[in-house]
Amino acid sequence: MDKNQATGLMLISALLLAYLFFFKPKPAEEQAAKPTTTTAAQAATPAAPAPLDSAARARTLGAFAAAGQGTAETVELRNDKLTVTLSTQGGRPEVVMLNKEKTFFGQPFYLLDKQSGNIDVQLPLQDGRKVKLSSLFFRSSGAQPVAEGEKKGQRVTFTAELAPGQQVLQTYTLLDNSYQIDYNLKLAGLSGVVSAEPLTLTWLDRVRHTEQSLKQNRNHSTINYYLAEDDLGSIAEASEKPEEQTAPGPVKWVGHKHDFFTAGLIAGKEFPTGKFNSNVSLPDSTFIKTLQSTVQIAGAEAQSAAGAQMQYYFGPNKFSTLKAVAPNFERNVYLGWGVFRYVNRFLVIPVFSFLEQFISSYGLIIVILVVLIKLLFWPLVYKSYLSQAKMRVLKPEVDAIKEKYGDDQMKVQSETMKLYQSTGSSPLSGCIPMLATIPVLLALFQFFPNAIELRGESFLWAKDLSTYDAPIRLPFELPYLGSHISLFTLLMTASTLLMTWQSNQLNPSAMQGPMKVYSYLMPLIFFFVLNDYPAGLTWYYFVSNIVTFAQQAITRRFVDEDKLHAQLQANKEKNKDKKPAGFQARLAEAMKAAQEREVEAKKQPQPKKK
Numbered sequence: 001m002d003k004n005q006a007t008g009l010m011l012i013s014a015l016l017l018a019y020l021f022f023f024k025p026k027p028a029e030e031q032a033a034k035p036t037t038t039t040a041a042q043a044a045t046p047a048a049p050a051p052l053d054s055a056a057r058a059r060t061l062g063a064f065a066a067a068g069q070g071t072a073e074t075v076e077l078r079n080d081k082l083t084v085t086l087s088t089q090g091g092r093p094e095v096v097m098l099n100k101e102k103t104f105f106g107q108p109f110y111l112l113d114k115q116s117g118n119i120d121v122q123l124p125l126q127d128g129r130k131v132k133l134s135s136l137f138f139r140s141s142g143a144q145p146v147a148e149g150e151k152k153g154q155r156v157t158f159t160a161e162l163a164p165g166q167q168v169l170q171t172y173t174l175l176d177n178s179y180q181i182d183y184n185l186k187l188a189g190l191s192g193v194v195s196a197e198p199l200t201l202t203w204l205d206r207v208r209h210t211e212q213s214l215k216q217n218r219n220h221s222t223i224n225y226y227l228a229e230d231d232l233g234s235i236a237e238a239s240e241k242p243e244e245q246t247a248p249g250p251v252k253w254v255g256h257k258h259d260f261f262t263a264g265l266i267a268g269k270e271f272p273t274g275k276f277n278s279n280v281s282l283p284d285s286t287f288i289k290t291l292q293s294t295v296q297i298a299g300a301e302a303q304s305a306a307g308a309q310m311q312y313y314f315g316p317n318k319f320s321t322l323k324a325v326a327p328n329f330e331r332n333v334y335l336g337w338g339v340f341r342y343v344n345r346f347l348v349i350p351v352f353s354f355l356e357q358f359i360s361s362y363g364l365i366i367v368i369l370v371v372l373i374k375l376l377f378w379p380l381v382y383k384s385y386l387s388q389a390k391m392r393v394l395k396p397e398v399d400a401i402k403e404k405y406g407d408d409q410m411k412v413q414s415e416t417m418k419l420y421q422s423t424g425s426s427p428l429s430g431c432i433p434m435l436a437t438i439p440v441l442l443a444l445f446q447f448f449p450n451a452i453e454l455r456g457e458s459f460l461w462a463k464d465l466s467t468y469d470a471p472i473r474l475p476f477e478l479p480y481l482g483s484h485i486s487l488f489t490l491l492m493t494a495s496t497l498l499m500t501w502q503s504n505q506l507n508p509s510a511m512q513g514p515m516k517v518y519s520y521l522m523p524l525i526f527f528f529v530l531n532d533y534p535a536g537l538t539w540y541y542f543v544s545n546i547v548t549f550a551q552q553a554i555t556r557r558f559v560d561e562d563k564l565h566a567q568l569q570a571n572k573e574k575n576k577d578k579k580p581a582g583f584q585a586r587l588a589e590a591m592k593a594a595q596e597r598e599v600e601a602k603k604q605p606q607p608k609k610k
Helices: 003-023 054-067 214-219 319-323 339-356 362-376 378-405 409-423 438-450 487-506 514-530 535-557 561-574 582-603
Strands: 074-078 082-087 092-102 108-112 117-124 130-132 144-148 151-163 166-175 180-188 199-208 221-227 232-234 243-246 251-258 261-271 274-279 287-297 308-316 472-478 482-485
Touching: 054 130, 054 151, 074 151, 074 166, 082 166, 082 308, 092 117, 092 261, 092 308, 108 117, 108 261, 144 166, 199 251, 199 261, 214 221, 214 287, 221 274, 221 287, 251 274, 251 287, 261 287, 319 339, 339 362, 339 438, 362 378, 362 535, 378 409, 378 535, 378 561, 409 561, 438 535, 482 487, 487 514, 487 535, 514 535
Parallel strands: none
Antiparallel strands: 074 082, 082 092, 092 108, 117 130, 117 199, 144 151, 151 166, 166 180, 180 308, 199 287, 221 232, 221 251, 243 274, 251 261, 261 308, 274 287, 472 482
């Protein structure tokens, strides 16, 4: 490892640390007391309204008083992916269970239940009252079979009748093999009762702790919303302070992102406005974040013959699945920003999706992904190694220049530059190819923590590649490390230290003093940073180090430094009378001008000391 390669590695390390500092989920603050588990009573969502007597119903519900009494019953819609339980009180979803998913702890996976969620719609009446649908009792049609083209499923209609010809109708349709529930809200014959103002739908969502890492589970949960003007809005994932945002315009959809799953609401047309809130109670280890979305539904749309059409989504944060739900709904899978998102979307995800069609082990898929990426960048690696080899064979001549001109650093730089120009070498050519790999390096830091494909997938000793492997449990907690040691991270660190040692042995004069210490310090820093990152990511980097060992050994066989030295000398002889052009010419002129200024400065009489 020569000086230029070391400079490149330090630059990459600095960028990577900066990226981790700004984009790594913020760790939860340590609590003085042991985190408590919230009971159902403590965390209950707003309870259904208590039954009212006839006089109270008339005062509270006005024209809707006739629908204000009844008995709450449930009806179930089910396919192979979802079980949706709806209540006749409010005609709304109460429980949504993902049939094929489990929490990390082996429990059934709910994206909505009576303790964690509450969905309600409020109607503005002409007389100024505001009535919530949860105050009304609906008559259920029961789950009825339905066919839409070649697709089959189930449908239930809830009806609340105020008077003949005056009804509130809510229809839910769940098709087979789907995570989406079509929802239609229709106010029939109520134009003289319900105001033309927008209706308000409020969704309160207490995110449950479902993954191994509470910190990651909490810091990956947020609200995303997509504006009609094709712009994504979101609440900062890692924020531990109360956050509130108001959409600056109409909203197409809103998604409550639960780490690897999303509960979403998609407008048939547009929601005129939306307000979104997020709050965290750090001691709470059951309900780790509270999300709330409030959107408006156009009154005219709800009172039209077709009704207000919407769609719920309860399912995984899988890129290909979300992409088919609504325009840009796949943005609920965070893939990084800018160029990193494009690298993941157009390089990493397609390769990953292709490989999983043929290979069932995701640990092996990661190995193949490493090899493919290494092959992709091998030309750059070769170019970088060739540049390093040129610097090595020219080092005796560079040392001779330094010895000849001594302390005249300007002259040393000028003559060294002439040497590089005449031989066709450049110290930067060894660094730039390494910088070109940074987008992939940083993109993977976002891909692996958000890849639901790894969730629940075991490999070697790792129970779940989407979270840290913890074969070594400590009876105490260490600062910045926690109470576990990831073996994949330990192997990655050891292999990186071995690579650093090997490079220093091959190039003993490349780095000295603080530079050499820094080269060994960086892997240790990354050990602490990555210890609680997903096992899939640290396995990737361990395998990457092993492949790099082999790649370097093979690359060295293609570079004969004796022949390279002869070629450089031939270039030197050929270009001895050739004047530099382009950037090299401008650089030479700048250095010459600097030398002349330095000479002139020395000629100027120095002021006498008093």
